[in-house]
Amino acid sequence: MxxxxxxxxxxxxxxxxxxxxxxxxxxxxxxxxxxxxxxxxxxxxxxxxxxxxxxxxxxxxxxxxxxxxxxxxxxxxxxxxxxxxxxxxxxxxxxxxxxxxxxxxxxxxxxxxxxxxxxxxxxxxxxxxxxxxxxxxxxxxxxxxxxxxxxxxxxxxxxxxxxxxxxxxxxxxxxxxxxxxxxxxxxxxxPEKAMRVAPYLSAIAWQCTFAEPARGLYALLEDLAGDTREMSFNMGFPAADFPECQMTVLAYGPDADSAADRMLAAVTDAEPAFAGKVWTPEDGVAEAMRLAALPETKGPVVIADTQDNPGAGADSNTTGMIRAMVAAGAKGAIGNLYDPATAKAAHEAGEGATLDIAIGGQSGIPGDSPFRASFTVEKLSDGNFTASGPYYRGKHMAMGPSACLRLGALRIVVVSAKAQMADRDMFRQVGIVPEDEPILIVKSSVHFRADFEPIAGALLTCAAPGPMAVDPALLPFTRLRPGLRIGATGPAFAPDTKETQDAGH
CATH class of the missing domain: 3.40.50.360 (Flavodoxin domain)
Structure with missing residues (x-):
């Protein structure tokens, strides 16, 4: 044994x-x-x-x-x-x-x-x-x-x-x-083993394996692995400022070197395809409202608030998408807003109460600030539930005291613990039926797609102010490997020339 x-x-x-x-x-x-x-x-x-x-x-x-x-x-x-x-x-x-x-x-x-x-x-x-x-x-x-x-x-x-x-x-x-x-x-x-390093970083918003180029790259990986090798393609986490922040190919088994070389060649060729459409909050909400009104749109329009994704290090408390929804008078729901103080105040006030309070904005992100209004405390929860979607599947979620706050036609999920909005039960735990909302805003980049894409009428990505830049070239790197391209077809990193990053940041 x-x-x-x-x-x-x-x-x-x-x-x-x-x-x-x-x-x-x-x-x-x-x-x-x-x-x-x-x-x-x-x-x-x-x-x-x-x-x-x-x-x-x-x-x-x-x-x-x-x-x-x-x-x-x-x-x-x-x-x-x-x-x-x-x-x-x-x-x-x-x-x-x-x-x-x-x-x-x-x-x-x-x-x-x-x-x-x-x-x-x-x-x-x-x-x-x-x-x-x-x-x-x-x-x-x-x-x-x-x-x-x-x-x-x-x-x-x-x-x-x-x-x-x-x-x-x-x-x-x-x-x-x-x-x-x-x-x-x-x-x-x-086993024999081989490691190869790609010449560029790619943005996480465009790494979804449901879509190209990642879908095709992982299909090739499966073919190269077959029954005789272990192989991995790591797309990397492009928000870590150190010399080995990188995308890599790993191969273990017979002819590991040749398999790794073939995979790296495909990754290198795919560089221009790691790109996608990014909306401003205002334009994204307007487009979502337009799409939601079309008779052929079946299901909610789901917007990824990608730059405030707690699954990538954000605090899940920026308010840019809330402001855009309120300004447009849009109907929908947004989650999760990590704000323990507001959740506590909602529980103290009780369901049905009116709460005049400033929510979110605690991280001090440039361009972001708390949002003050008079909210109705629509539903309270202890935040404990078991996730049923494909990503968190089977996990007990302990979101702490949670609340659904309503402001006009907008519902906001406020929680006391950080976790990426990647499961519909995160809406349901405070009484929101996600399938019934015309617009859903999720603080996530890609993981939400596992549970939300099956019900979505359309998917959009918005870039409200937040700490996880949708384009790695906007981050103020100082320690990357010289020559590494920052983002697909992006600028090559040079330790003493950071104008591109500084301008974007």
């Missing part, structure tokens, strides 16, 4: 975001699950859409002796504090070391963690792990599709296995692939 340690430590770091990830944030999980230790992992993560879930399923079905260690995750934000990294990462490594002897280790990491004191959180974690367990114990790491894979991560792990969908509906399947890769190494063999 193979003895396999499992664990996880996930964070996606936007180094330009307004708030950092503390130990308390990981302890409470940012709306999608608290820090788990030991057997709690097996009971609470066995049947959700996560890589560790797939690993648990494979291990259970194949007679592994699973040694659960620690699992921690929280919403994307600015840097992980040094305290949080050392406490959680140190605990994870110590638990694995205490479990020795082991036949293998499989970890669920994100791949884009930057801390206050480390550019490469995952690489450092894996290096410390290797120092303790030695070179002979196989280590497989499951990664997010948005991982900024570094040379240290590639060197320290035997296989890096990444999601192949965005929205990430295949997280559990990635865990299954990773566990199968580990199974193949239990006899002591190691």
């Amino acid at each position: 193979p003895r396999i340690a499992i664990g996880g430590f996930l964070h996606e770091t936007n180094t330009f975001a307004p708030s950092k990830a503390t130990y308390e944030d990981f302890l409470h999980g940012g709306g999608s699950g608290r820090l788990l230790k030991g057997e709690e992992i097996l009971t609470q993560m066995a049947d959700v859409n996560s890589a560790i879930s797939g690993a648990i399923r494979h291990g259970t079905e194949h007679g592994w002796e699973l040694v659960p260690t620690l699992f921690a995750a929280t919403s994307p934000s600015a840097h992980v504090t040094a305290d949080a990294f050392e406490r959680i990462g140190g605990d994870l490594v110590e638990r694995i070391a205490a479990a020795l002897p082991l036949d293998g280790v499989i970890l669920d990491l994100h791949g884009a963690m930057v801390t206050e004191h480390l550019d490469d959180g995952e690489g450092e974690l894996l290096a410390r792990l290797r120092d303790l367990i030695g070179p002979d114990v196989p280590v497989v790491v499951c990664l997010d599709l948005h991982a900024n894979v570094t040379a240290k991560m590639f060197d320290m792990a035997d296989v890096l296995e990444s999601y192949r969908t965005y929205p990430h509906v295949d997280m559990a399947e990635t865990g299954l692939r990773g566990a199968r890769a580990l199974e193949a190494m239990l006899d002591g063999t190691r």
